[in-house]
Amino acid sequence: MMWWYGPGMNGWGVTFMTIGTILFLALIIFGVIAFARVLRTTGDRPAQERRPAPEELLAERFARGEITEQEYRQGLDTLRSVRRPVIKS
Template sequence: MMFWYDHNVSGWGWFAMSAGMILFWALIITIAVLLFRALNQPHEHTHTPAAPSAEDILRERLARGEIEEDEYRRRLSALHAGPLTKP
């Protein structure tokens, strides 16, 4: 009394079911691996500090004592005046 052969599944039917099950689990494992890799990737949009502006560099030079205050003010006013143009 075996119910094994009552469904009239031929050898090709068993092969198709086995191949289908293997493909199903391969798909599940592939999705899991891709999801794991996607979640563990480093973020590409990391915050990088912006380059210091000319005013920041000038301010740092004054703070370090590389330039005097009158030279700082002269250079700062030159920065705010804009680029020099030749006639």
């Protein structure tokens, strides 16, 4: 029983109240950070994270001289003849 002007909370009560408050605030901070990350990752991906298309990779290899013009045209014809569904990530 608590008295009006007597000792209401002993040392253990203050300790548990402090620990509970710290845990509650940590939970709120964690929730805000997690929510901000979810909002940030659901937007469009930046250009540097975009994967190049197969035709772009083939063109880059041709530009660097890794493949000949005949190999480039053959690869381009092969890529254009095979229609694959586009998967957007």
